[in-house]
Amino acid sequence: MRTFIRQHKQAWASLKKKPGFVLTVLMTMGITLGALLCAVTLNYLLLVEPLPYPEQERLFVAEHKLIGAKNETKAVAFTYPGLVHLYKSKEAFEQAAMLSYGGDVIISHSSQPLINAAYVTPEFHQILASPLALGRLFEASEAIDTYNPVAMLSYNTWQNEFDGSADILEQKITLSGISYRIIGVLSKDFIEPELGEIGQKTNVWMPWDYNQAGERQRESFGNISGNLKFVGLLKKGVSPSQAKQLLTPLVSNRWVEGVADTDFFKGWSIEMRVRSVKEAILGQSESIAVMLLAGVIGLVLIACANISNLFMARTAEKQRQMAIQAAIGATKTHLFKAMLAETTLLMFMSIVLALVIAQTGFYIMQQYLGAVLPRINELSLNPITFGCAVLVTIAFALFFAKLSIRMINYRALNTTLQSSGKGSGLQVSKKTRQVLIASQVALATVLVFANFSLLKDAMKTINAPIGFATENISTLVLNFSSTDFPTQEESIPIMAEVMEKLEALPQVESISQGRSPIDGFSIRALTNVADNERYTPYLKGADHRYFNMIEQPLIQGDNFTLVDRKDENNVMIVNQAFAKQLKADGDVLGLQISMGGPDPFKIVGIVKDIAIPGDTPQDQNSDAVGTGVARVYVPNGLGGQSFMLKLKPGQTVSREQLGKLLAEVDSRYSVFSFNASSDILTQSLFSEITTAVTTAILASLVFLLAGIGLYGILSYGTQLRRFELGARMAIGATRKHLVFMIIADNTKAILAGFIGSIVLFSLAYIGLSEYIQPFLSWQMVPMIVVTLVLIILVTLFACYWPLRQYINQPAIFSLRGSD
Amino acid sequence: MTDIKIEMKNIGKVFETDDVETHALKNVDIVIRAGEYVSIAGPSGCGKSTLLSLLGLLDMPSSGSYIIEGHDVSSLSLDEAARIRNEKIGFVFQSFNLIDELSVFDNIALPLQYKKELPTDEFIKARVEACLKMVEMSHRADHKPNQLSGGQQQRIAIARALVADPAILLVDEPTGNLDSKSGDTVMAVLAELNKNGTTICMVTHDARYANMANIQLKLLDGQIVKDEPLKVAV
Secondary structure, eight states: OHHHHHHHHHHHHHHHTOHHHHHHHHHHHHHHHHHHHHHHHHHIIIIISOOSSTTGGGEEEEEEEEEOTTSOEEEEOEEHHHHHHHHHHOOSEEEEEEEEEEEEEBTTSTTOOEEEEEEEOTHHHHHHTOOEEEEOOOOGGGSTTOOOOEEEEOHHHHHHHHTTOTTGGGOEEEETTEEEEEEEEEOTTOOOOOOSSTTOOOSEEEEGGGOSOOHHHHHOSSOEETTEEEEEEEOTTOOHHHHHHHHHHHHHHHHHHHTTTOGGGTTOEEEEEEEEHHHHHHTTHHHHHHHHHHHHHHHHHHHHHHHHHHHHHHHHHTHHHHHHHHHTTOOHHHHHHHHHHHHHHHHHHHHHHHHHHHHHHHHHHHHHSTTTSTTGGGOOOOHHHHHHHHHHHHHHHHHHHHHHHHTBOHHHHHHHTTTTTOSOSBOOOHHHHHHHHHHHHHHHHHHHHHHHHHHHHHHHHHHSOOSSOOTTEEEEEEEEOSSSOOOHHHHHHHHHHHHHHHHHSTTEEEEEESOOGGGOOEEOOEEETTTOOEEOOEEEEEOTTHHHHHTOOEEEEOOOOHHHHHTTOOEEEEEHHHHHHHOTTOOOTTOEEEOSSSSOEEEEEEEOOOOOTTOOOSSTTOOOOSTTOOEEEEEOOTTOSEEEEEEOTTOOOOHHHHHHHHHHHOTTEEEEEEEEHHHHHHHHTHHHHHHHHHHHHHHHHHHHHHHHHHHHHHHHHHHHTHHHHHHHHHTTOOHHHHHHHHHHHHHHHHHHHHHHHHHHHHHHHHHHHHHHGGGOSTTHHHHHHHHHHHHHHHHHHHHHHHHHHHHTSOHHHHHTTOO | OTTEEEEEEEEEEEEEOSSOEEEEEEEEEEEEETTOEEEEEOSTTSSHHHHHHHHTTSSOOSEEEEEETTEEOTTOOHHHHHHHHHHHEEEEOTTOOOOTTSOHHHHHHHHHHTSSSOOOHHHHHHHHHHHHHHTTOGGGTTSOGGGSOHHHHHHHHHHHHHTTOOSEEEEESTTTTSOHHHHHHHHHHHHHHHHTTOOEEEEOSOHHHHTTSSEEEEEETTEEEEEEEOSSOO
């Protein structure tokens, strides 16, 4: 033990004299190992760690797959009565729950905050065994059809909106005109399953009965909604496939019965999909997490190669000290232990920094990637992180010590002192140096190319023209705070007055009734009357000012008129993509389209296509994404409670200002949401922006590390050749000769690196072809060229930079000491 | 005088550190004519190697003028100095400075590869073989330097210095790393070359070898204290 302490004290004293070396090792290994710990913990959390719910292995979601007449999947979403039918059947599941998501405004609260609401049957929190901070969970008294107006708050909502009030259980909140008694507050430790969307954070939980589905939707088997979910504990001994077999006929038969009088659904059926809650939450995140881990491992390998170079240089520097130690009786093992003490100390310091960086990384991920990766709030330093940290510390400490000691020719070291320092007991062989250069180039090429490809893909989506204006346009959605909903006739004059007042605001340039395209479309089943062909395009209600405001060009026919809206004329505007689906030549003006009602709609105009990020074509046979998505527009009613406001450049309107304005017109109305279209567009591109930023940072880091690494090893090589360079200069070599010589000498290693990168790519393709295949196209060629050029430039720089100190000085500088 | 190969006038060399100036050479005047064999001797630290570095354009003087075959080379750029070294000067180092990875043939051919106009392969072959013959090492052309003895390596270094047909051969302690037998052999080669017309300037601290030159310069504290032809050339 005493020897151990002494060795580490000596190592510390020795390292203290080399703060630059220590700092470089610390920063390089600390940052990259921090990223590694982050990626390992994330992958463990997503791929291995069980969900934090009891009996989570029996926790499954059931989903409704709408199968078309040609056996194609039309959509994956429940119909309201279909879901209730499944819930009430109690088949396959021991315990099951329904839930529906929505947004609402707490009218009774002074700041009238917009909150995320979830409407659940009592079993939901019972299955999850949700921990409580206060009160109770929903129970039988809140079961379906009991209409008991009670609510549960999330811990954060209790803290943020109600200041953690101790008497919260005696309070009531009002949403959409209904007063709910607060019966419970969920614990801080409750982890909500992200079934609706990644990053789902429900503020207020209410009984299922109060969900936001309209009366028509509650009855209709023809309306599907992505907001409706079913989750339950599978009966013991029932497998997911058995559950699927049991549930499919049960649900499908009821659905077919329910849509029997709708021709549109003729030949369609329902297939149930039963998958684990974990799988449903994970979605596509598995590949993101694995790719992140692969990228970080690449970074660690590059960093490891860099630090290996530094350790080799350090060993060379310690030659004399080691020679003295050897002369007074130190064996090779003694030297190894001394070196191990140094590498252990360095790796220990690096791992401490890495843990700090990992914790910071978790925080950053929780702040910025909450909408991209699920379960991110569960990330924390855990036994896996610490276990990985310990393993990494031991492995790297041993590796660097072993590598350094391998450089020592112990026999030659013994003669070093005898020959007055001439000759060398240590040297990294040319072959080792060439292998290091080749591996650096190979890794850097693979990582830079992979990052560039992802960056280019993300930038392509970010920069893709959307085909409509979002600048200065915001969507205002009103909230009606009473259960006594006005009729269409009653709301028309109210909305007209609201519009008048909004238009009179000095900040407002123009106004349109309806929502911006970026706020979303619904999906509607349509039939072409001429040939009875069925379609499911995106649909939106628009007023007569809509296309002008968003600058979406009308390329054929007419726009809607105010009269169309007043008289509720059955007219329709379609986009080019839908026009081409209806008729190959796109000439569809006058065509009759049935929306299921008695009178078909007549196509009066064709508008240019727009591209909304994330929109996929409803026609499963089409590959088009964004542009090429079929869309139809119909005149909206005059009583609609949504408006697009185009503000004058540089002007803003606050939510409070709008709230006051609405209160002046009718106190039952308040602001539900008021969002800038450009903000929503940015949000919808969040995943791409995150990818772009991450890959750009990774690519820069790779360049930096590769540059440092190549510089390190080439610098070491150049240093070894100092006298040779001096001799060449003495016999007449110019600087150009020497630069070319160094480049030529390293060309073989660089080429080997490029070949190595092709091998790595091929191996990655064999192992990960499903992820890589979508990226393979001729468009990769410029990326390959750019990557190769950049890597060559970095390598040329690394060749020249260490050389400059010799070739830019008189030859004698290099020769000094050669004798 | 057209037969003057090298002429140094009032040459000084000062090494500067942060706050210390060291005058390594002061007011050195040297003239070396074609066919002369000059030795520079002196105690350790007197400036011999510094002077040879300046003569070989491995370093630049701080003051004074330096003329090689009528061209002023006192203030050349690094690349111009390299060009002159390649064309006019042959350098022989104490530690040989052969390149281990190249064969003896390639080591000798190296200066020809740095010529402004690259000679033909035939010319290079003929020239290298002639130089190998001069130093009696033709049989070792394909060997690597580390397969040769110290004396043999120094003879190869001499051959390399001669290959570009320089105006002068500058030799730095040629026997410093050799045993006496090898040293004698190398010195014999130099004497033979001088006899055949090669101009040589040699730095040595060995009085025995210094006496082999027909002009002996003695340096003391950076200044020439003796500059006279020997009466009897060895």
